Amino acid sequence: MSTDLAATLDLDALHDRIDTVLADVLRRSPAGIPPQEDRVRELTGALNDFVLAPGKRIRPLLCVLGWHAAGGGQEEECLWRMAASLEVFHAFALIHDDIIDNSPTRRRRSSAHRAFAARHRARPDADAFGVHAAILLGDLALVCSDALMNSAGLSKRQRQAALPLVDAMRGELLMGQHLDLLATGRPTGDVDEAMAIARLKTAKYTIERPLHLGAALAGADRELLALCSAYALPLGEAFQLRDDLLGVFGDPARTGKPVLDDLRSGKATVLMALALRRAAPEQRSTLDALVGRADLQEEDAVRIRRILERTGARDTAESMITERYERALAALDTDLLAPPIAAALRQIAARAVIRTA
Amino acid sequence: MSTDLAATLDLDALHDRIDTVLADVLRRSPAGIPPQEDRVRELTGALNDFVLAPGKRIRPLLCVLGWHAAGGGQEEECLWRMAASLEVFHAFALIHDDIIDNSPTRRRRSSAHRAFAARHRARPDADAFGVHAAILLGDLALVCSDALMNSAGLSKRQRQAALPLVDAMRGELLMGQHLDLLATGRPTGDVDEAMAIARLKTAKYTIERPLHLGAALAGADRELLALCSAYALPLGEAFQLRDDLLGVFGDPARTGKPVLDDLRSGKATVLMALALRRAAPEQRSTLDALVGRADLQEEDAVRIRRILERTGARDTAESMITERYERALAALDTDLLAPPIAAALRQIAARAVIRTA
Numbered sequence: 001m002s003t004d005l006a007a008t009l010d011l012d013a014l015h016d017r018i019d020t021v022l023a024d025v026l027r028r029s030p031a032g033i034p035p036q037e038d039r040v041r042e043l044t045g046a047l048n049d050f051v052l053a054p055g056k057r058i059r060p061l062l063c064v065l066g067w068h069a070a071g072g073g074q075e076e077e078c079l080w081r082m083a084a085s086l087e088v089f090h091a092f093a094l095i096h097d098d099i100i101d102n103s104p105t106r107r108r109r110s111s112a113h114r115a116f117a118a119r120h121r122a123r124p125d126a127d128a129f130g131v132h133a134a135i136l137l138g139d140l141a142l143v144c145s146d147a148l149m150n151s152a153g154l155s156k157r158q159r160q161a162a163l164p165l166v167d168a169m170r171g172e173l174l175m176g177q178h179l180d181l182l183a184t185g186r187p188t189g190d191v192d193e194a195m196a197i198a199r200l201k202t203a204k205y206t207i208e209r210p211l212h213l214g215a216a217l218a219g220a221d222r223e224l225l226a227l228c229s230a231y232a233l234p235l236g237e238a239f240q241l242r243d244d245l246l247g248v249f250g251d252p253a254r255t256g257k258p259v260l261d262d263l264r265s266g267k268a269t270v271l272m273a274l275a276l277r278r279a280a281p282e283q284r285s286t287l288d289a290l291v292g293r294a295d296l297q298e299e300d301a302v303r304i305r306r307i308l309e310r311t312g313a314r315d316t317a318e319s320m321i322t323e324r325y326e327r328a329l330a331a332l333d334t335d336l337l338a339p340p341i342a343a344a345l346r347q348i349a350a351r352a353v354i355r356t357a
Numbered sequence: 358m359s360t361d362l363a364a365t366l367d368l369d370a371l372h373d374r375i376d377t378v379l380a381d382v383l384r385r386s387p388a389g390i391p392p393q394e395d396r397v398r399e400l401t402g403a404l405n406d407f408v409l410a411p412g413k414r415i416r417p418l419l420c421v422l423g424w425h426a427a428g429g430g431q432e433e434e435c436l437w438r439m440a441a442s443l444e445v446f447h448a449f450a451l452i453h454d455d456i457i458d459n460s461p462t463r464r465r466r467s468s469a470h471r472a473f474a475a476r477h478r479a480r481p482d483a484d485a486f487g488v489h490a491a492i493l494l495g496d497l498a499l500v501c502s503d504a505l506m507n508s509a510g511l512s513k514r515q516r517q518a519a520l521p522l523v524d525a526m527r528g529e530l531l532m533g534q535h536l537d538l539l540a541t542g543r544p545t546g547d548v549d550e551a552m553a554i555a556r557l558k559t560a561k562y563t564i565e566r567p568l569h570l571g572a573a574l575a576g577a578d579r580e581l582l583a584l585c586s587a588y589a590l591p592l593g594e595a596f597q598l599r600d601d602l603l604g605v606f607g608d609p610a611r612t613g614k615p616v617l618d619d620l621r622s623g624k625a626t627v628l629m630a631l632a633l634r635r636a637a638p639e640q641r642s643t644l645d646a647l648v649g650r651a652d653l654q655e656e657d658a659v660r661i662r663r664i665l666e667r668t669g670a671r672d673t674a675e676s677m678i679t680e681r682y683e684r685a686l687a688a689l690d691t692d693l694l695a696p697p698i699a700a701a702l703r704q705i706a707a708r709a710v711i712r713t714a
Binding site: 040042043096099125129132133136138139140142146147150151156159163164166167170171174175177185 | 397399400449453456457480482486489490492493495496497499500503504507508513516520521523524527528531532534535536538542
């Protein structure tokens, strides 16, 4: 049994299975739109392309692991549909986020609004058209993730346990997006505020809620949900801190994301808040003058990176990651989890925190 | 019993009841966001203001009428929540639609993106900020309408009957929005295409699906659903044709909507398609040169209105409305409907078609 579970919990195999499920559910009609409807094939095709582009699938993976953490046994069809629904919902979040951040790329491809604009370059209003089509594409992804949940065939018990978590997750994400929108472009030394955004957008949305959702589908009790949180919240904060560091110090060839984006948009990250809080007056003026400039160049980034290092912000962020990573791992030292599931969660944690992309 | 039903079906009383329900559900937490969460009060406050601004409430009204058409009897709590969910979903659709159409106003107030921009005028990126905040506000409305459905307490039978209709309605709306986006700015003489958009965005989304939804919640059979369609689809087309006419010939003091908006954006309405199809070469050149110009002035509108009249497009649109209105009323001549419900549906039809706002 334990060996069976270890085989079931091979993360690469689960990842492939999730990709298969996603391709399968999207091949059928996404949200009431018949796939043979030629006139909107551009929209449905764009949704398929976006969702099926290679990705980490961390939310569906955690959902399946949550199921097994709660002793769900053989995975049921409804679990796969809910896991797929999380990934399609995430497509919604990314598509709208890329519009808001004015990001030109996503997963090494053009972002959705840029791709629409390029395909309709002949229109005089191509750029605005691209944004508008991408708003609708994000909406379609959200509606499609609902349709997947609505047709998942959940039992009454599962619905009562899972749907409030889904509603909470969505509200938390949007709350985080809104706070992020307010803070972006004008980062301050308010570390707590930056951490609050990281907690909502990443710790809860990316790690805790997907794990809770899978666990709830398998009938988890409060004790297990609390254990999931004890693992997920520090891990999620560490995951976001790693993202912040990669956004400034990362290798664009590996991250697939231009390394100047976060600095140009003036993302209010914990990393930047630490630097601003500790900066000497001259360093502070440099940061204020450069961070958030749309025309920021690599030589400006070099100056900012130097300040992030000299203020100790980079080192502090690294220690915060280590401390949180260890706290997440410590939460797994419990009899509540079968050893193979604890091992899989350790592997996920390592991937989330020790990475270059 | 029949007299009781007639009292129940007083449209103004129903409208007030819907407003009460909306205020009540929004006062509690919309989607997992606690109402006391100060930092996002701007977002949740904007959602409340938008949804609670005076409106026709036609979708919730039709949902309740569908319930009674199917003999649902005393309205259940779940019906009100589903009806409210339709109105909150509609807020989502309007908020994103106003961004896409670049509409400055909605219901005599600033549209959501303009209101956000005005409140954050001190930001150097106030206009972009307004659009981005409104994207999130629309998303929140959609997530909130889901949370209302998820917590409506539907029985298994109701869920199985209603949720596929909801999914279909949402897919149809987005399909209509996408076709509308593609066609706007470059209207053609393709009357069928313009009618296809009207059918998706209005006939199905605004009239048929809300009626179906209420009827399905009360256990309607296929025969009754078909009857609802026979009434709803022609009525919805007539409703949209009336909107098209008001968008060009309406009195802005009554419609609350600048009368040049449709012409400036180049809406691909059935009315415009009729004119373009019949226009003499010189009329055609005038329409091509003026319709869709962002800087179109009242004197241009006067020239366009004259062409809409001389080509007979305006008269044809009026006859199409009359023909469809009569077809909708004829569908109500059946023993399947109790007389008070048929009377209420007749009243709704008259309000939809014979109006100045």
